[in-house]
Amino acid sequence: MQTTDRAWREAGHALLVRALAELSYEDMLSPEPLGDGAYRVSLAAEYTFRAVRGGFESWRIDPGSVRRNGVPASDPMEFLVDARSALGLDGPTTAEALRELVATWSADALLRRSLPTASGLADASYVDLEQAQGGHPAMVLNKGRLGFTASDAEAYAPEAGRTLRLTWIAVHPSLGVSAGVSLADELDPDTTAAFASRAPDGYVWLPVHPFHLDVAVRPLFAPYLADGRIVELGEAPDRYRVLASVRTLVNVDHPAKFHVKVPLLIRNTLVWRGLPAGPTAGAPAVSAWLHALQASDPFLASHVDLLGEVASVAVRHPLFDRIPDAPYRYHELLAAVWREPVETYLRPGERARSLASLLVTGSDGVALVAELVARSGLSAVSWVRTLLRVVLAAPLHALHVHDLAFCPHGENTVVVFGPDDVPVRTMLKDFAEDVNLLPGRVYPGLPPEADRLLPRWSEGELAHSIVTAVFAGVFRPLAVLVGPLGISEPEFWGLVREAVEEYFEAVPEAAARRKEYGLTADRVERICLNREQLTGGGFHDRAEKEEFEIVSGTVPNPLVVHG
Structure with missing residues (x-):
């Protein structure tokens, strides 16, 4: 399946912007301020752009402002080659990264070719909406799928929308x-x-x-x-x-x-x-x-x-x-x-959408969340407040009452909406590898075969199930999407803090574990998935998955108002 030149160019430009933003967020690049919101990154070529800083010290780059040596830039592969020395990439790693990058670019272009409008997204089934997802929002190389040929990608990738038999x-x-x-x-x-x-x-x-x-x-x-x-x-x-x-x-x-x-x-x-x-x-x-x-x-x-x-x-x-x-x-x-x-748990009139799918913007430039807010009849603040309460309820409770961490990232969390497109509860999935417990704690009723399998992590590591998967992984990009609805980023993070506080008010016994899990601490660890992929273990064969090191430094917690 061939993509159109326009879809290819747009996908490449968006990928370049994400690379600049996420590699700067992870301190792999060091943008130099030029004043009035302008920045410069000096690589093998000079890249300039305009940006503001967001929650977790992330970068919100104006897509139309990106220049390479003064000329509008849109080629993410050229950027990676320009940046390889600054990123510390040797030849084999650069080549492997380019391989994943062009696969991601191709998948993004294919996705854009069939992307519905926001209204079409809102009407889509659970499975059809999965086809429109853009991949992990924090990772640059998020659709590498190394091992797939071009024909395999056309047959088996979600954005291709095809069926298969087993x-x-x-x-x-x-x-x-x-x-x-x-x-x-x-x-x-x-x-x-x-x-x-x-x-x-x-x-x-x-x-x-x-x-x-x-x-x-x-x-x-x-x-x-x-x-x-x-x-x-x-x-x-x-x-x-x-x-x-x-x-x-x-x-x-x-x-x-x-x-x-x-x-x-x-x-x-x-x-x-x-x-x-x-x-x-x-x-x-x-x-x-x-x-x-x-x-x-x-x-x-x-x-x-x-x-x-x-x-x-x-x-x-x-x-x-x-x-x-x-x-x-x-x-x-x-x-x-x-x-x-x-379908096992949907009631009449309800609709399921993965949390990750709420980050999609339609082909008309309207975000799915904006369309859902409009259909709900609620104010944007009321709708977002409801979404945050619904999404956080189960992970907060499992963590603070049961010392148990799910991995509630965007694909593992399914949001259930009522007939009015207002969130009512969630579904969670992926338990065999992504449920984690505290070391030394006895969990009533836990079968021995499950006890042997489930990883045991410290309180701080368990808290990452929410800080990383939800706050940084989903809420960070969601804060940008609700901006056009009149919700500023500080106001958005205030709503997140409000949802956390309301949970503790509703479940007072959970507050005893609040300090240990530290979701409202002044600073939280910075999660660096791209750093690990490019300069850590991402391109190396290992005997264990758990050897990845994805933390580098700390950042201010956006749930806390910093003077």
């Missing part, structure tokens, strides 16, 4: 283990009968993404396909669409069926997108515990729905399994997780 395989029980609820209803009776005629008794069944089947399963598991420990059963008829995360699939023929999360042998935004065997196998146990915890807590029960990971299959590779220090992607090659769909 091939099912059967695995000998010495290699694969299943957990959770029965999946008898996931395949129609005729398909089940046809697959059963090919599968040996006692084998474990699971679906495989067509890309992954060709790139990972057939070549890397070839010995076990040859000796019969793995059997290809065939392609199932149901069609799927991908969510913004690329590896999570939604059944478009039967929306009430489970969402399926499968591994992909691609690297995107710092990590390889596999599924580790341990967390995959334990996912149903973690979800069952969280559902029981929610049922015992009236506050959680009324403010959030948990999209449980109700079934899973984890398959080990007999030889890679004996190499514990191999790059982690070789331990995440074959698995599947089935998750409850959003």
Whole structure:
């Protein structure tokens, strides 16, 4: 699929502006003030722009002001080459970064080609709105998807909007283990009968993404396909669409069926997108515990729905399994997780939209949030205040009452809207790898298999689940989008502080943990995802994902009024 020249130019220009802003925010670039809001960055070429500073000391760059040697600039790849010395990038890293950058640029251009107006975005289904997302707002190289060819991107990337079918395989029980609820209803009776005629008794069944089947399963598991420990059963008829995360699939023929999360042998935004065997196998146990915890807590029960990971299959590779220090992607090659769909918890007239999708601006230049405010009939302040309360309720409560951190970033948080497009509650997802606990604390009812799997972090690290994923990751760009609605950035952060304070007033027992978690401390750590990707471990094979170091220094907390 070819993009138009206009879409290509606009996508490149936007990517250049984001690169200047985010690399300056992370102190990888040092803009020199020229007066009256103008700045200069001296690289292999001289870049100038106009900007104001925002929350977390971020940069709000006027897109039309960016110049390279005095001429309007719009080429992010040229910028990266200009900046490589200042960024400290060697040749191999620069080349890898350019590879991810041009993939991101291509994806952004494709997205712009089919982007609806704000009204169209507001009318879009949950899955269609996922297609319009722009990727991680803080990362420059946010759609690298290294491993995809151009044809793969056109077939399997969310912005392409296409459907795919899954091939099912059967695995000998010495290699694969299943957990959770029965999946008898996931395949129609005729398909089940046809697959059963090919599968040996006692084998474990699971679906495989067509890309992954060709790139990972057939070549890397070839010995076990040859000796019969793995059997290809065939392609199932149901069609799927991908969510913004690329590896999570939604059944478009039967929306009430489970969402399926499968591994992909691609690297995107710092990590390889596999599924580790341990967390995959334990996912149903973690979800069952969280559902029981929610049922015992009236506050959680009324403010959030948990999209449980109700079934899973984890398959080990007999030889890679004996190499514990191999790059982690070789331990995440074959698995599947089935998750409850959003339809499970929607009531009549309600609509689901991921939190990340609220950052999208339509092809008419109108932000989706502006369209939703207009449709709601509320004032912008009232609507935004409601959104903030709804989004923060469950993460604040889980953290301060249960010492438990979800990872409620834009894709993992789904906002539920009433018929009037006013936010009413949230849904949360992704529990097997993204729920974290305190070390040394005993959690009632936590199954041993879940206890062994869930990471244990300190209070400060648990607090990052909100500071990083919500405040810096979503609210920082949202503060810009609500500006045209008459809400200044200081006023926006005041509303965030107000939502936090109202929670503590409503749940006084949570205040005992307030200081330890420090969400309203004067300063918070600066999260530097681009720094880690470009100069840390982002382009290197590692045995563990957790080795990434994404913190560099501190910044003033925008929730606090600084004199």
